[in-house]
Amino acid sequence: MNVLEADGAALLKAITKLLSAKGVLTEAEIAQQRSAVDNAPPGQGARMVARAWTDADYRAQLLSDGSSAAEAMNIPMRGMPPLGVLENTDEVHHLVVCTLCSCYPKAILGYPPYWYKSAAYRARAVRDPRGLLAEFGTILPPQVKLRVVDSTADYRWMVLPRRPDGTQDWSIERLAAIVRPGDMVGVTIPTTE
Ligand SMILES: [Co+2]
Structure with missing residues (x-):
């Protein structure tokens, strides 16, 4: 498996979907936060x-x-x-x-x-x-x-x-x-x- 698309990817997708469906965070907000951490x-x-x-x-x-x-x-x-x-x-x-x-x-x-x-x-x-x-x-x-x-x-x-x-x-x-x-x-x- 390619490490850059490692094992958390499916879980992340599922949680992102759930949070945006519940109106907690939008997918864009989650993506932005993730990118901020990855590129800190x-x-x-x-x-x-x-x-x-x-x-x-x-x-x-x-x-x-x-x-x-x-x-x-x-x-x-x-x-x-x-x-x-x-x-x-x-x-x-x-x-x-x-x-x-x-x-x-x-x-x-x-x-x-x-x-x-x-x-x-x-x-x-x-x-x-x-x-x-x-x-x-x-x-x-x-x-x-x-x-x-x-x-x-x-x-x-x-x-x-x-x-x-x-x-x-x-x-x-x-x-x-x-x-x-x-x-x-x-x-x-x-x-x-
Ligand atoms: Co350790």
């Missing part, structure tokens, strides 16, 4: 990535202690599971999943994209991660090692993606604006297009 700016995480791309000390901190790097950006982490950050390079690519449920560092990345919680994503990330990535348009060269990491209630993972070529002169703000949630779990790769 990743915000804090993207700022952390952009800073790591431009500041070697911060990058080192981020990779050695994600929680302290988040706190350095005024993101409150008290009471949150520790955050680990894995760097994607031209040799190794990390893909984050929660195989058990949908653990996700919300404080950093906001609400997870709808597909992150789907059974299809959780299963395929383990069984066929390269095929899963291809559905997102991410084709890894065969020599790149793919590591799938499992976020849990006790430890959350985030990816530090590679900085796209051609962004040497970009400001932090401009860099942060191109980093999407999928880039920070490794399903997509930041692009300047």
Whole structure:
């Protein structure tokens, strides 16, 4: 099954129909809300990535202690599971999943994209991660090692993606604006297009 039309689609359709039939919400309102959540700016995480791309000390901190790097950006982490950050390079690519449920560092990345919680994503990330990535348009060269990491209630993972070529002169703000949630779990790769 295509992950982008994952298992919740039929349920969503049924609930949407019911809510609009009862006059609670119109289908347009539901679609608008859904699109707002799916396309919400990743915000804090993207700022952390952009800073790591431009500041070697911060990058080192981020990779050695994600929680302290988040706190350095005024993101409150008290009471949150520790955050680990894995760097994607031209040799190794990390893909984050929660195989058990949908653990996700919300404080950093906001609400997870709808597909992150789907059974299809959780299963395929383990069984066929390269095929899963291809559905997102991410084709890894065969020599790149793919590591799938499992976020849990006790430890959350985030990816530090590679900085796209051609962004040497970009400001932090401009860099942060191109980093999407999928880039920070490794399903997509930041692009300047
Ligand atoms: Co979980």
